[in-house]
Amino acid sequence: MVVILWTDGxxxxxxxxxxxxAAFASRRPHLSLPWRRVGQSRSGMISAVILICxxxxxxxxxxxxxxxxAIDKGKLVYSVEVLSAFDALVKTMRDHTERTYSSPFSAxxxxxxxxxxxxxxxxVYPRLRYGGADLVDPDKERIPDILRRxxxxxxxxxxxxxxxxxxxxxxxxxxxxxxxxASTVLGGKTEIPWNAxxxxxxxxxxxxxxxxxxxxxxxxFGTDKVGxxxxxxxxxxxxxGLVIGTLTTLVMLPFAIFLGxxxxxxGGWLDDVIQYLYxxxxxxxxxLLIAASVLMMQVYIDAHPALFETMAERADLRLIFLCMILGxxxxxxxxxxLRGEALKLxxxxxxxxxxxxxxxxxxxxxxxxxxxVMHIVLISVVMEFSSLVLAEAVLSYVGVGVDPSMISFGTxxxxxxxxxxxxxxxxxxxxxxxxxxxxxxxxxxLFADAVRDAFDPRTRVASRRILPExxxx
Amino acid sequence: xxxxLIRRLLYAVPILVGVNLLTFALFFVVNTPDDMARIQLGIxxxxxxxxxxxxxxHGYDKPLFxxxxxxxxxxxxxxxxxxxxxxxxxxxFGRSDDGRDIAQEIESxxxxxxxxxxxxxxxxxxxxxxxxxxxxxxxxxxxxxxGVVLCVAAMSISSLFxxxxxxxxxxxxxxxxPISGFEAGTSSLKFVILPVIIGVASxxxxxxxxxxxxxxxxxxxxxxxxxxxxxISEIRVFFHHVLxxxxxxILTGAVVIIPSLFMGSLIMESFFGIPGLGSYTLDAINSxxxxxxxxxxxxxxxxxIIGLMLTDISYTLADPRIRLQ
Numbered sequence: 001m002v003v004i005l006w007t008d009g010x011x012x013x014x015x016x017x018x019x020x021x022a023a024f025a026s027r028r029p030h031l032s033l034p035w036r037r038v039g040q041s042r043s044g045m046i047s048a049v050i051l052i053c054x055x056x057x058x059x060x061x062x063x064x065x066x067x068x069x070a071i072d073k074g075k076l077v078y079s080v081e082v083l084s085a086f087d088a089l090v091k092t093m094r095d096h097t098e099r100t101y102s103s104p105f106s107a108x109x110x111x112x113x114x115x116x117x118x119x120x121x122x123x124v125y126p127r128l129r130y131g132g133a134d135l136v137d138p139d140k141e142r143i144p145d146i147l148r149r150x151x152x153x154x155x156x157x158x159x160x161x162x163x164x165x166x167x168x169x170x171x172x173x174x175x176x177x178x179x180x181x182a183s184t185v186l187g188g189k190t191e192i193p194w195n196a197x198x199x200x201x202x203x204x205x206x207x208x209x210x211x212x213x214x215x216x217x218x219x220x221f222g223t224d225k226v227g228x229x230x231x232x233x234x235x236x237x238x239x240x241g242l243v244i245g246t247l248t249t250l251v252m253l254p255f256a257i258f259l260g261x262x263x264x265x266x267g268g269w270l271d272d273v274i275q276y277l278y279x280x281x282x283x284x285x286x287x288l289l290i291a292a293s294v295l296m297m298q299v300y301i302d303a304h305p306a307l308f309e310t311m312a313e314r315a316d317l318r319l320i321f322l323c324m325i326l327g328x329x330x331x332x333x334x335x336x337x338l339r340g341e342a343l344k345l346x347x348x349x350x351x352x353x354x355x356x357x358x359x360x361x362x363x364x365x366x367x368x369x370x371x372x373v374m375h376i377v378l379i380s381v382v383m384e385f386s387s388l389v390l391a392e393a394v395l396s397y398v399g400v401g402v403d404p405s406m407i408s409f410g411t412x413x414x415x416x417x418x419x420x421x422x423x424x425x426x427x428x429x430x431x432x433x434x435x436x437x438x439x440x441x442x443x444x445x446l447f448a449d450a451v452r453d454a455f456d457p458r459t460r461v462a463s464r465r466i467l468p469e470x471x472x473x
Numbered sequence: 474x475x476x477x478l479i480r481r482l483l484y485a486v487p488i489l490v491g492v493n494l495l496t497f498a499l500f501f502v503v504n505t506p507d508d509m510a511r512i513q514l515g516i517x518x519x520x521x522x523x524x525x526x527x528x529x530x531h532g533y534d535k536p537l538f539x540x541x542x543x544x545x546x547x548x549x550x551x552x553x554x555x556x557x558x559x560x561x562x563x564x565x566f567g568r569s570d571d572g573r574d575i576a577q578e579i580e581s582x583x584x585x586x587x588x589x590x591x592x593x594x595x596x597x598x599x600x601x602x603x604x605x606x607x608x609x610x611x612x613x614x615x616x617x618x619x620g621v622v623l624c625v626a627a628m629s630i631s632s633l634f635x636x637x638x639x640x641x642x643x644x645x646x647x648x649x650x651p652i653s654g655f656e657a658g659t660s661s662l663k664f665v666i667l668p669v670i671i672g673v674a675s676x677x678x679x680x681x682x683x684x685x686x687x688x689x690x691x692x693x694x695x696x697x698x699x700x701x702x703x704x705i706s707e708i709r710v711f712f713h714h715v716l717x718x719x720x721x722x723i724l725t726g727a728v729v730i731i732p733s734l735f736m737g738s739l740i741m742e743s744f745f746g747i748p749g750l751g752s753y754t755l756d757a758i759n760s761x762x763x764x765x766x767x768x769x770x771x772x773x774x775x776x777x778i779i780g781l782m783l784t785d786i787s788y789t790l791a792d793p794r795i796r797l798q
Contacts, residue, residue: 276487276488276491279488280488280491280492280495281495282777283488283492283773283774283777283778284492284495284496284770284773284774284777285770285773285777287739288754288758288766288769288770288773289499289770291755291758292496292499292500292758292766292770293499295758295759295761296499296500296502299508386629390631390632393631393633394631394632394633394740397633397740398739398740398743398755399759400758409631413631413633413634413637417633417637420637420640420641420645421645430634430637434630434631434634437631438629438630441629441630441631442625442626442629445625445628445629446625449625
């Protein structure tokens with residue numbers, strides 16, 4: 001049975017909007033020009049490749065369904081557990097749960113257990129149920145086995161990469177011959193830095209293919225306290241991070257754009273009211289506002305358990321509320337920016353001209369002001385993404401973030417923070433959360449920089465070393 | 474200037490009323506005074522009489538925002554909202570639901586909080602500005618490029634990892650300072666130093682990168698070229714003209730940081746076991762002690778408004794051209 005959670009619906013709505021815009025913009029040079037400039041940025045495109053890989057995991061993780069478990073009197077019975085297409089894809093990783101901690105690539109449990117053997121009881125490190133289970137003598141066979149498996153998977157990765165690279169070269173060649181095009185692409189003589197992107201993709205494949213191949217025989221990032229595979233948890237966290245980073249801005253954008261332009265363009269008492277509103281919201285420490293709202297929402301959810309059929313639906317609703325709450329606290333910054341810009345645009349000659357021609361206010365706003373502030377909106381959306389991903393971790397740590405049953409970077413860190421104090425130390429859950437979070441936030445930051453450089457005329461002028469105009473204080 | 478500040482203070486009143494209104498609405502939209510009483514008295518087996526007497530004792534036995542049974546001014550004044558909000562403006566916070574005096578509690582906890590938040594703010598500011606100055610001074614060289622790379626990498630790491638990593642290295646592995654806890658007086662230094670260092674380090678990436686762009690924008694201005702054309706040395710131009718002019722946007726940004734200091738110290742305080750305002754608020758939220766939450770939100774807003782006013786004053790100090798009217 002297919003389940004469409006709220007966040008799934010919104011994620012696909014967002015994806016659809018982006019695709020429609022891409023199709024719309026590709027035929028309009030003034031819209032596609034800044035994007036072409038993003039395309040020329042080396043660091044921007046490298047980070048875009050990484051982001052696309054992360055986003056595909058997140059999207060796969062957004063097709064939810066409830067598996068059928070039995071047929072009872074002609075009626076299908078579905079499990080109460082909601083799974084995603086991604087869960088189905090990495091079924092082995094999900095099912096391979098050990099009893100408790102085990103270190104990465106280990107074949108033995110992390111702590112000794114008492115085992116009753118032939119010569120009485122003895123304290124040994126028991127073998128894991130799944131990690132390296134098919135090895136007879138793990139001490140000798142483990143490393144060669146890992147190497148062999150990763151070598152084979154790496155070859156597969158190179159094969160897949162060569163296939164993709166070949167398709168790319170053929171689509172670029174346009175009858176100019178395969179070899180010639182290939183050498184221009186790899187030599188970096190193309191407008192878009194394809195060679196850097198292909199290099200990044202190769203690096204990702206060389207890591208991802210062996211990691212996935214090994215994950216069905218070992219625990220690549222070990223297991224956590226309840227024996228879940230940490231690699232699986234880290235991959236699942238990607239979706240939560242992406243949802244928070246994108247949907248929050250999707251939720252807050254209408255407010256920010258509408259109120260900001262209203263305040264700036266119409267002015268008067270409306271301006272006063274809107275200014276009052278965002279000064280007030282700003283003056284409350286954000287974390288208090290978020291904490292209070294989340295806890296209030298929790299009270300509501302606890303009071304109405306009947307509303308949610310499955311645990312996933314409850315967790316999902318909490319996630320969407322969290323996005324809304326974060327949106328409520330973060331729209332003020334963009335709103336203020338847009339108000340200032342609309343104030344400036346209102347006095348521009350082309351707006352005055354439009355007014356003189358008797359163009360209606362609504363039309364001026366939609367045709368003349370809105371398109372001229374969109375670059376600010378876009379820049380702040382991409383800049384906001386990474387800070388939202390980071391904020392999620394902090395909030396979940398404090399206990400006012402996502403539902404505890406939802407896998408996210410914050411819940412991973414929260415459950416792992418006490419493990420550093422263990423002797424010997426359990427470091428891998430934190431390491432996995434760190435690696436994935438760092439990759440996601442860093443590539444988002446770099447991509448955001450590329451977008452800002454391409455869309456903000458001011459930084460563009462500065463980077464060409466022409467003196468920037470003095471702006472009015 | 475005095476007139477300006479007085480007007481700002483008066484303008485703060487409607488904002489604070491709005492803040493109170495919002496906290497009230499947030500708290501009571503799903504949580505009626507009856508629920509509050511039930512939570513405070515223990516969920517099970519609470520008689521309606523007990524609830525009523527709790528509400529009377531804590532002043533929650535009136536309508537929330539308006540009282541339909543009264544007329545005239547009493548329509549609004551004879552309500553929970555009015556009776557609970559007005560004392561706030563006199564900075565009387567009353568008692569928390571477990572009977573403690575909130576003002577006293579805040580007084581004893583403000584010290585530890587400030588001991589962390591203030592050094593983080595001041596040292597962090599200086600560190601950010603010096604790092605940004607260095608990158609701007611060596612602009613378009615390897616120092617600059619690698620500085621920016623480091624900044625972007627540093628700001629991509631969650632603050633939680635700074636805390637966990639710092640605590641692990643400095644306190645657990647090297648045993649330089651205790652892992653957590655707090656003592657009043659001079660011995661507090663050894664408890665405070667690690668949170669402060671971590672606070673400064675975690676803000677360095679984004680702060681320094683931001684200030685760098687501000688300085689670079691200043692470097693490109695006409696007056697810098699004029700100064701150089703007059704033969705003033707690069708160093709003097711940089712530290713005398715560029716630094717001073719760059720300070721104006723930096724001061725604006727400093728206010729933005731003040732409310733987030735609250736958030737930063739909140740996490741820091743819970744990690745390092747420091748009995749400050751942050752941990753106090755967090756506990757209050759978890760136990761749904763509305764009196765404390767309301768007081769803390771109020772104080773937070775007051776601090777923010779004071780911060781805004783301080784920025785305006787600091788503008789006039791940094792730039793004599795600006796006059797407050």
